[in-house]
Amino acid sequence: MKIITNSEKETFELGKKFVKKIKPGDIIGLIGDLGAGKTIFVKGMADGLGVKQNINSPTFVIMKIYKINTSQIKQFCHIDTYRLKHAQDLINIGADEYFNQPHAVTIIEWADKILNILPKKTKFIKIKHKSESQRMVEY
Ligand SMILES: Nc1ncnc2c1ncn2[C@@H]1O[C@H](COP(=O)(O)OP(=O)(O)O)[C@@H](O)[C@H]1O
Ligand SMILES: [Mg+2]
Structure with a gap:
């Protein structure tokens, strides 16, 4: 499915709506350039899942876990590999543990x-710049 969003808010709302398609244990990979709107989409998802804390880009910490009380999904794991040098480093900090958590959703x-x-079951979402305020989201 390809969807054009015309603003940050539309991408946020799309992320929020997207959570209806996910289930506990899912792993979602986001692909897109810097400024594509990956973090905005993650914020929308977090809102849709009932995450209460503010989501910031975990660019500097690589991984953040948010607890959820209002859903079958109990943890929302947000990973940002932007500053990661080697995939192996993620395994070294134990992030891959979340790939097999039946009650967690991991977004990368x-x-x-x-x-x-990444496990074979990973679902991918691509976000592309169309113009300054337009993005194409594909999943
Ligand atoms: N349609 C759109 N969807 C998402 N972000 C948009 C859109 N149009 C403009 N933007 C801007 O693009 C930037 C996206 O930032 P961010 O989500 O942090 O990107 P990424 O995490 O992919 O690097 C924000 O500054 C946002 O305001
Ligand atoms: Mg980001």
Whole structure:
């Protein structure tokens, strides 16, 4: 499915709606350039899942876990591999533990950098710049 969004808010709302398609244990890989709107989409998903804390880009910490009380999904794991040098480093910090958690959903920005360690079941979302305020989201 390909969807054009015309603003940050539309991408947020799309992320929020997207959570209806996910189930506990899912792993979602986001692929798109810097400024494509990956983090905005993640924020929308978090809102849709009932995450109460503010979502910031985990660019500097690589991984953040948010607890959820209002859903079958109990944890929302947000990974950003932007500053990661090697996929193996993610395994070293134990992030791959979340790939097999039946009650967690893991979303990974720059998933294309770690394809070699992602499980086969990973679902991908691509976000492309169309213009300054337009993006194409594909899943
Ligand atoms: N249609 C759109 N969807 C998402 N973001 C948009 C859109 N149009 C403009 N933007 C801007 O693009 C930037 C996207 O930032 P961000 O989500 O942090 O990107 P990424 O995580 O992919 O690097 C924000 O500054 C946002 O305001
Ligand atoms: Mg980001």
